[in-house]
Amino acid sequence: xxxxxxxxxxxxxxxxxxxxxxxxxxxxxxxxxxxxxxxxxxxxxxxxxxxxxxxxxxxxxxxxxxxxxxxxxxxxxxxxxxxxxxxxxxxxxxxxxxxxxxxxxxxxxxxxxxxxxxxxxxxxxxxxxxxxxxxxxxxxxxxxxxxxxxxxxxxxxxxxxxxxxxxxxxxxxxxxxxxxxxxxxxxxxxxxxxxxxxxxxxxxxxxxxxxxxxxxxxxxxxxxxxxxxxxxxxxxxxxxxxxxxxxxxxxxxxxxxxxxxxxxxxxxxxxxxxxxxxxxxxxxxxxxxxxxxxxxxxxxxxxxxxxxxxxxxxxxxxxxxxxxxxxxxxxxx
Amino acid sequence: xxxxxxxxxxxxxxxxxxxxxxxxxxxxxxxxxxxxxxxxxxxxxxxxxxxxxxxxxxxxxxxxxxxxxxxxxxxxxxxxxxxxxxxxxxxxxxxxxxxxxxxxxxxxxxxxxxxxxxxxxxxxxxxxxxxxxxxxxxxxxxxxxxxxxxxxxxxxxxxxxxxxxxxxxxxxxxxxxxxxxxxxxxxxxxxxxxxxxxxxxxxxxxxxxxxxxxxxxxxxxxxxxxxxxxxxxxxxxxxxxxxxxxxxxxxxxxxxxxxxxxxxxxxxxxxxxxxxxxxxxxxxxxxxxxxxxxxxxxxxxxxxxxxxxxxxxxxxxxxxxxxxxxxx
Numbered sequence: 133x134x135x136x137x138x139x140x141x142x143x144x145x146x147x148x149x150x151x152x153x154x155x156x157x158x159x160x161x162x163x164x165x166x167x168x169x170x171x172x173x174x175x176x177x178x179x180x181x182x183x184x185x186x187x188x189x190x191x192x193x194x195x196x197x198x199x200x201x202x203x204x205x206x207x208x209x210x211x212x213x214x215x216x217x218x219x220x221x222x223x224x225x226x227x228x229x230x231x232x233x234x235x236x237x238x239x240x241x242x243x244x245x246x247x248x249x250x251x252x253x254x255x256x257x258x259x260x261x262x263x264x265x266x267x268x269x270x271x272x273x274x275x276x277x278x279x280x281x282x283x284x285x286x287x288x289x290x291x292x293x294x295x296x297x298x299x300x301x302x303x304x305x306x307x308x309x310x311x312x313x314x315x316x317x318x319x320x321x322x323x324x325x326x327x328x329x330x331x332x333x334x335x336x337x338x339x340x341x342x343x344x345x346x347x348x349x350x351x352x353x354x355x356x357x358x359x360x361x362x363x364x365x366x367x368x369x370x371x372x373x374x375x376x377x378x379x380x381x382x383x384x385x386x387x388x389x390x391x392x393x394x395x396x397x398x399x400x401x402x403x404x405x406x407x408x409x410x411x412x413x414x415x416x417x418x419x420x421x422x423x424x425x426x427x428x429x430x431x432x433x434x435x436x437x438x439x440x441x442x443x444x445x446x447x448x449x450x451x452x453x454x455x456x457x458x459x460x461x462x463x464x465x
Numbered sequence: 466x467x468x469x470x471x472x473x474x475x476x477x478x479x480x481x482x483x484x485x486x487x488x489x490x491x492x493x494x495x496x497x498x499x500x501x502x503x504x505x506x507x508x509x510x511x512x513x514x515x516x517x518x519x520x521x522x523x524x525x526x527x528x529x530x531x532x533x534x535x536x537x538x539x540x541x542x543x544x545x546x547x548x549x550x551x552x553x554x555x556x557x558x559x560x561x562x563x564x565x566x567x568x569x570x571x572x573x574x575x576x577x578x579x580x581x582x583x584x585x586x587x588x589x590x591x592x593x594x595x596x597x598x599x600x601x602x603x604x605x606x607x608x609x610x611x612x613x614x615x616x617x618x619x620x621x622x623x624x625x626x627x628x629x630x631x632x633x634x635x636x637x638x639x640x641x642x643x644x645x646x647x648x649x650x651x652x653x654x655x656x657x658x659x660x661x662x663x664x665x666x667x668x669x670x671x672x673x674x675x676x677x678x679x680x681x682x683x684x685x686x687x688x689x690x691x692x693x694x695x696x697x698x699x700x701x702x703x704x705x706x707x708x709x710x711x712x713x714x715x716x717x718x719x720x721x722x723x724x725x726x727x728x729x730x731x732x733x734x735x736x737x738x739x740x741x742x743x744x745x746x747x748x749x750x751x752x753x754x755x756x757x758x759x760x761x762x763x764x765x766x767x768x769x770x771x772x773x774x775x776x777x778x779x780x781x782x783x784x785x786x787x788x789x790x791x792x793x
Binding site for chain 1: 524571574575578579581582583585586589590593598599681707711714720747748749750752753754755756758761762
């Protein structure tokens with residue numbers, strides 16, 4: 133009866149193919165119900181705490197989105213898994229730290245971090261990856277080697293102690309939100325705004341510009357695009373530089389409220405991977421959704437089940453993979 | 466020509482065998498322990514990855530997590546619960562294989578780059594589990610004071626005895642992997658590696674074969690993990706972190722992903738580098754990273770691949786690329 137109702141709507145939203153499919157959907161429903169009743173209970177018990185944690189989750193998700201958007205952009209078009217993404221983040225942050233420290237200008241630091249990582253990304257793509265284009269595993273392995281070298285060089289120049297980038301006075305301090313007495317750091321709200329702005333910017337770029345149309349066409353079928361006379365190599369170079377610029381930028385943005393230290397590169401690589409696996413490889417909207425989910429789960433788990441916070445993030449990934457192996461907004465490969 | 470070649474090969478194998486048997490009697494303890502034994506167990510971990518990469522076509526970053534879990538179970542049972550070591554070893558191996566099956570079930574539906582990422586995520590997850598689940602793993606400090614037991618009245622704490630145990634296990638791992646590759650199961654795996662859709666069309670259950678291969682590779686890696694925990698006398702989250710995971714990958718790639726011997730060639734190169742590069746440079750990881758990139762760009766077959774293509778070039782006098790050139 134229910135099945136006929138779904139089918140009669142023309143578009144099939146969900147059709148169980150097997151018992152495991154049905155079981156996984158039941159599992160998702162159970163998790164959703166549990167999360168909902170948990171949220172209502174906590175919100176009524178202590179609204180200030182709940183909202184603060186939610187904001188923590190969203191702002192962390194915003195940073196993850198900044199980092200992962202470059203990763204997913206590069207992967208979507210070129211099928212290159214840039215395992216040096218976390219190392220790019222760390223190096224961009226350190227360069228931003230160095231420049232803003234010496235010049236006393238935070239914005240100059242942001243610019244330096246963004247531009248230098250874009251140039252590095254372009255160089256890596258042209259010098260290393262282009263030679264072995266299309267061999268995706270070999271490309272991923274080479275970027276792992278690159279990540280080892282960059283992380284080691286960062287350790288050599290900036291040492292093992294954590295570094296913090298000082299933000300300009302206009303962005304420091306805290307803000308009263310006027311809701312349930314929540315007082316929240318201005319800078320974190322700024323990062324959230326940055327992520328939203330970047331998301332809109334990427335959407336406009338991909339939807340409404342000639343370059344964006346070419347990129348999307350390339351994601352669908354790059355041979356066809358090349359056959360139509362587009363110089364795909366140039367598009368590849370631009371996208372790789374853009375993806376690297378995004379992660380260099382987020383290195384400075386993130387290093388301004390979460391310390392830069394050796395080992396952070398692995399953390400951001402891991403979270404980029406989880407975000408794009410959850411959201412769907414190559415989808416920018418998926419990266420936004422995945423980043424918000426991962427950020428929220430991470431922060432709520434850190435407060436309510438601190439011992440197992442990482443396990444919950446991981447559980448989220450396994451759950452998504454069990455139901456949709458291609459990720460929430462991804463398309464089957 | 467071929468006969469002479471076969472003769473030469475037998476001779477080389479015999480010479481190598483003689484060298485390996487005599488090694489602990491003439492070499493210093495440093496060479497036996499820090500270079501020799503370490504090379505043997507690192508090679509066992511690496512051969513499980515080489516088997517997966519070369520025969521199944523799946524590059525796994527979870528092998529460290531699997532061998533680490535065997536090590537953790539062994540250390541937990543013997544040190545924290547006082548089990549007899551030889552009773553704990555099968556349990557540890559079984560636990561590692563169970564974990565391998567679990568990882569395979571999560572990730573076997575994907576392949577290539579997705580598989581690499583999923584296994585990386587799993588590996589980091591196991592690391593955090595070791596770090597956070599203190600009742601079992603004792604958190605950051607790890608489980609210390611693991612002692613190698615006696616085997617047939619011989620103490621494995623003696624370097625020479627431990628050398629022969631490691632050598633025997635390494636040989637067993639090598640022969641087992643070779644036998645599996647030559648078996649019908651191995652041929653099916655190669656078919657899946659080359660074209661999973663075709664094998665599915667032929668009626669093979671691709672996922673089941675991948676899970677089976679992963680379980681076997683997990684067993685091999687777990688043997689390396691048991692040796693590693695006896696060798697180190699302890700296990701901590703640091704033994705299975707991202708750096709160690711990448712070490713095993715580096716060993717397999719440097720040694721050569723398409724030849725089983727490559728596991729120990731790579732492991733030997735790696736242990737030599739870790740022990741001696743520090744004398745020349747403080748930036749050991751940069752050296753390793755550059756070598757890694759160089760091998761990937763220039764010789765996908767690794768060191769053993771270089772030796773092979775040199776030999777072939779000398780024999781045929783032509784500029785011939787190996788069958789694995791251009792494929793990884």
